Amino acid sequence: MLRPDILNEPFDILTPWTSGDTATGLSQINPAGQLELDTNLGATLDAYAKRYRIILSPPNQFTLEAKVKLDVLGTRALVNRFDISYITSTWSLLARFCSDGLFIYKTGTAYTEVGADIVKCNAGAAWQTFRFQVDKTAGEASAVVETFLKEEGGSWASQGTVDCDYETGGSNGQVTTQMHGHTIDNLLGYVEYIRIASGLGEIGDLHIPSITLF
Numbered sequence: 305m306l307r308p309d310i311l312n313e314p315f316d317i318l319t320p321w322t323s324g325d326t327a328t329g330l331s332q333i334n335p336a337g338q339l340e341l342d343t344n345l346g347a348t349l350d351a352y353a354k355r356y357r358i359i360l361s362p363p364n365q366f367t368l369e370a371k372v373k374l375d376v377l378g379t380r381a382l383v384n385r386f387d388i389s390y391i392t393s394t395w396s397l398l399a400r401f402c403s404d405g406l407f408i409y410k411t412g413t414a415y416t417e418v419g420a421d422i423v424k425c426n427a428g429a430a431w432q433t434f435r436f437q438v439d440k441t442a443g444e445a446s447a448v449v450e451t452f453l454k455e456e457g458g459s460w461a462s463q464g465t466v467d468c469d470y471e472t473g474g475s476n477g478q479v480t481t482q483m484h485g486h487t488i489d490n491l492l493g494y495v496e497y498i499r500i501a502s503g504l505g506e507i508g509d510l511h512i513p514s515i516t517l518f
Contacts, residue, residue: 305508306367306501310360311479313498315339324354324482331355331482339495341386343485353491354482359500361477362390364441368397369507370481371433371496374425376488377403380415383486386493390500393476395444397468399436399451401425406434406463408449409470418451419463431456431496437504438468445469450504460506 315338318331325331328346331353333339341353370388378384380402389398398409401423407415424430433454440447449468452460481498485491499507 306503306505308499308501308507310363310366310500310502311498315495315497318355321355321357324352324356324480326354327351329353329483329485337496339481341481341483341491341493341495343483343489343491345489347384347485347487347489351485351489351491352482354480356478356480356482358475358477359479362392362395362397362438362440363502365437365439365502365504366390367435367437367501367504367507369433369435369497369499369501371431372401372493373429373431373496374401374423374493375429376490376492377401377423377425378485378488378491379404380407382488383484384488384491385484386491387480387482387484388498390479391473391476392444394471394473395440395447396470396473397436397438397447397449398470399434406451408451408466408468410467411445411469411471413470416466418466419453422453422463435460435506439504444471 327349328344329351343351386401435452450465
């Protein structure tokens, strides 16, 4: 069991996080212990409900775990999505959640669907926990990620390993969670926690306040 030595975020407060909300997008703690991301009526203006912060640069092997409930999503092609990303200045882990699947991005903005329509949303929305085990020890151009999914009351199940050699970046160490509504209003989702740990494996719950651990 890994310790969340890079980030342990239970979303009790938003003080460490910067708002990237645009148009009618709103990111806030609601209810307590959950980050709510709601794009409201701003799809025509490309509404973002977004929070981001800078933490430790992603090590060569790390695990990112997030528990989410995605009440309203659209398709990847129509850009109505929920994203989680963690980046260096030249590389990104980008996991994109849409009504038609979970997609991991790779070189040239190509992407691979993980599993088959594994994202529960809209009429079937339910809490799901996703774990992304990233290995870039062979270099960012050869990075891979194994994705695991745990349904409420269930156990972890691997969804396979795919390339995550998305060679684009920005602020080194930035972790971002966001909703982006492009053609659909009122995209809505909740994040109960994000945990990031050095190494590959399940991350333990330390029940500690929102801090960065390094």
